[in-house]
Amino acid sequence: MIKTIPLDYYLWLAATLFTIGVLGVLYRRNAIIIFMCIELMLNAVNLLLVAFSTYLNDASGQVFVFFIMAVAAAEVAVGLAILVMMYRNTKSVDINILNRLKW
Amino acid sequence: MTLNLFYFLSFLAIMSAIMVVLSKNPVYSVLYLIITFFCIAGHYMLMNAQFLAIVHIIVYAGAIMVLFLYVIMLLNLNKESEPHKSTLQKIAATICAGLVMIVLVGSLKGTEGMIQQQPAAADIGLVKALGKVMFTKFLLPFEITSVLLLAAMVGAVMLGKPEKR
Numbered sequence: 001m002i003k004t005i006p007l008d009y010y011l012w013l014a015a016t017l018f019t020i021g022v023l024g025v026l027y028r029r030n031a032i033i034i035f036m037c038i039e040l041m042l043n044a045v046n047l048l049l050v051a052f053s054t055y056l057n058d059a060s061g062q063v064f065v066f067f068i069m070a071v072a073a074a075e076v077a078v079g080l081a082i083l084v085m086m087y088r089n090t091k092s093v094d095i096n097i098l099n100r101l102k103w
Numbered sequence: 104m105t106l107n108l109f110y111f112l113s114f115l116a117i118m119s120a121i122m123v124v125l126s127k128n129p130v131y132s133v134l135y136l137i138i139t140f141f142c143i144a145g146h147y148m149l150m151n152a153q154f155l156a157i158v159h160i161i162v163y164a165g166a167i168m169v170l171f172l173y174v175i176m177l178l179n180l181n182k183e184s185e186p187h188k189s190t191l192q193k194i195a196a197t198i199c200a201g202l203v204m205i206v207l208v209g210s211l212k213g214t215e216g217m218i219q220q221q222p223a224a225a226d227i228g229l230v231k232a233l234g235k236v237m238f239t240k241f242l243l244p245f246e247i248t249s250v251l252l253l254a255a256m257v258g259a260v261m262l263g264k265p266e267k268r
Contacts, residue, residue: 004105005149008215013113013146015207017120017139022203024124026196029186032129032175036136039167040120043143046159054150059227059236062155066237069162070248074255076167080174081262087178088265094186 010051017044031083031093035076042072109149116142128182129175133168140164152228 017040024037046065053061083093090097119138126132140163147156188196226232237245 005109006215008211009109009113010146011211011214013116015204015211016117019200019204019207020117020120020124023196023200026199027124027188027193029188030129030180032171032178032180033123033132036123036132036171039163040123040136040139043140043163047143047146050147050150050152050155054152054228057227059232060240062152062228062233063237063241065155066158066233067241067244067248069158070252073162073167074251076170077255077259078262080170081259084174084177085262092186093178093180096186 007051007055010048014044014048014051017041017047029094029096031086031095031098032080034095035079035083039072039076042068105149109146112142112145112149116146127185129180129185130172133171133175136171137164137168140168147228150228154228154230154233 021037021041021044024040025034028034028037046068049061049065049068053059053065086098087093092098116139119135119142122135123132123139126135140159144156144159144164147153147159
């Protein structure tokens with residue numbers, strides 16, 4: 001049933017989602033939203049990996065997606081811990097305040 | 104039918120992804136991102152990757168987004184405390200993202216018939232087939248992932264501890 005959808009539709013969808021992620025990183029100043037947009041970019045890549053893996057009948061792509069999910073989970077846990085610590089020190093999640101890396 | 108479902112899921116995913124960027128309240132951003140993740144899980148279902156669809160919902164919608172929501176509530180972020188960029192910076196950001204899109208479109212254009220479609224094998228997304236690959240060909244990366252998760256856990260606990268004065 002999947003073969004009724006051309007593969008390049010998934011290419012365009014993943015490219016669009018990735019661009020929206022880039023837009024979010026550049027557009028917002030809230031560090032948590034920037035984190036969420038990074039997740040969005042990771043998911044665009046995941047979608048593309050799964051699409052190629054399905055269309056080429058190769059299960060390796062789906063295993064890569066599994067590993068990317070594990071890395072994303074680790075990244076979010078550590079990143080949010082850093083954010084909470086920074087909020088404790090500066091009382092803000094504004095990246096313009098965090099740009100000095102010391103205070 | 105399948106194509107219509109694809110269009111519907113793509114439209115919903117892109118719209119809610121845009122709303123993640125544009126909504127003023129961080130809590131709404133998280134909720135829109137959850138909608139996007141469910142749409143991506145729907146795409147995985149369409150591509151016959153059932154195992155990944157379930158894992159995606161459990162890990163992203165179930166764990167990561169709850170973590171985000173929890174941190175937002177812990178820090179008490181809302182519409183009033185939301186920092187904003189100036190209009191000039193927003194326009195510049197939009198132009199830069201548009202340039203990224205142009206680069207992506209330019210590099211992907213003309214790839215349409217390059218992928219030779221293989222005869223269908225419907226079972227590669229199922230747990231059985233995926234598990235076989237993961238525990239033979241990718242056994243070492245799988246074990247190393249557990250070390251990574253342990254390191255992340257220790258790191259998060261260490262960072263979250265209040266500093267001693």
